[in-house]
Amino acid sequence: MSLTIKLHISNYPNFLPQPNKLHQNPTKNLPKYIYQTNPLRPFVVFQRKMSSISTSSTQKLTRVIKSSLIDPDGGSLIDLVVPKNERDLKVLEAESLPKVRLTKIDLEWVHVLSEGWASPLKGFMRENEYLQSLHFNSLRMEDGSIVNMSLPIVLAIDEQTKEQIGSSSNVALVGPNGDLVAILRSIELYKHHKEERIARTWGTTAPGLPYVEEVITPAGDWLIGGELEVLKEITYNDGLDHYRLSPKELRKEFDRREADAVFAFQLRNPVHNGHALLMNDTRKRLLDMGYKNPILLLHPLGGFTKADDVPLDVRMEQHSKVLEDGVLDPATTVVAIFPSPMHYAGPTEVQWHAKARINAGANFYIVGRDPAGMGHPTEKRDLYDPDHGKKVLSMAPGLEKLNILPFRVAAYDTVAKKMSFFDPSRAKEFLFISGTKMRTFARTGENPPDGFMCPGGWKVLVNYYASLQEEETKQPATVSA
Secondary structure, three states: OEEEEEEOOOOOOOOOOOHHHHOOOOOOOOOOOHHHOOOOOOOEEEEEEEEEOOOOEEEEEEEOOOOOOOOOOOOOOOOOEOOHHHHHHHHHHHHOOOEEEOOHHHHHHHHHHHHOOOOOOOOOOOHHHHHHHHHHOEEEOOOOOEEEOOOOOOOEEOHHHHHHHOOOOOEEEEOOOOOEEEEEEEEEEEEOOHHHHHHHHHOOOOOOOHHHHHHHOOOOOEEEEEEEEEOOOOOOOOOOHHHOOOHHHHHHHHHHOOOOEEEEEEEOOOOOHHHHHHHHHHHHHHHHHOOOOEEEEEEEEOOOOOOOOOOHHHHHHHHHHHHHOOOOOHHHEEEOOEOOOOOOOHHHHHHHHHHHHHHOOOOEEEEOOOOOOOEOOOOOOEOOOOOHHHHHHHHOOOOOOOEEEEOOOEEEEOOOOEEEEOOHHHHHHEEOOOHHHHHHHHHHOOOOOOOOOOHHHHHHHHHHHHHHHHHHHHOOOOOOO
16 A cells, blocks of 8 residues: 655746735735746655565655646546447548538647547637636636636637538537548537637737638637547658657656746747857756756647748757757757747746646746747737736636746846847847848858857758748749730
8 A cells, every 4th residue: 555645845837826914915926937946846745665574554654756846637538439349430430420621720739638638628608708708817617616717729610601500519620631520519609709709819909910811810700619530540641640649648758857836938940059058047047946856847839830930840950959959958858849829928828838838747847938929910129018928828717826937137248259148237238139040141141150059050040041042033024915
């Protein structure tokens, strides 16, 4: 017989109210940034092993390293993939049901739901879940607890598909290539109020929002919710599936590495040495706090991105060069793909990015300037205040158990000739190289300053933009009449 005892001996989790404030004002959270407060002490897990002896029992306390310092939302990780021994019968049933055709991005959401990234969701949202997500950025569980859910995860259909479904309570979901993907059970149909959805999610209805134009505008006027049964694991056969680790697989990998802290870094751009400086510095700070083996989850977004973003395959090749060149340590870094589509919805979306990493087992989340943001689609300014993302994460309902690690600003130090943390007293000696400027360098074949990015990673970008230019030259010229 064995008894596992978990002792949480940190003073206060980051961004939680202090105990003496809880009863004074239960609705107010007092944020505590990790870079501005006393260090958190690590979680310690003890396992009590009990052995029976004829006359007495002895108890032995043994320290056990566990990475799962944070429980999945809802208490357990959702897995919606049908067991192999049930698959044939489910496929036969799906063939007999009314069909709903999925877009490529719909399929990405099925992938997200099937692996438990959106736990405790068990399928596309019903209307009550949709309204809670849209208006409160959270869901209330049956026991009264709150989990964060800042983005609606919904499936849209048109009037014709709605009529074809008729009175059926279940439908089959068909992938873009015509293959059976899933069964959606006990369905609920409700109106898709697009303007309300766009305004609440992005805070604007201005034209030019990438996800809106790609997904919502052409979508149908009805939403269909229900419980998912996914017929088999979602794969893409693009040479990158081995990077697509599920939350369950990531937790297993963190345990295999005996991690006692996991800090996640979300990105959709190539990694430059400023990013690496931040990630390496974060690990050092966690070590200074008393953690013995903090593991970095380098977690690039792998779903839909806007047209001018660097494609996923190029980014993954670039990331691999960063590890090959020793900029990041492969022994303390897990590189995996996060399958979610990108909304570019700023503070609303960054909550989703953080929440999903909770389900993957990360108990620290790095947040930077203007997370999930973009330029205003019709005006020359940022769509969101660049500091609001990290502030919102400090107050977001359902994210209280996650430790938030705000970025320290990094820039190119022209004196040291490397990426360094920005020093306001030497402001004129620092050069800020934006993503746009970086892409311009790569597109024109011009090298950035030495120390901006590892040579292997930079070569990947240069080759990518050179191939784009080569393709453009091959395009036949159009002649106007």
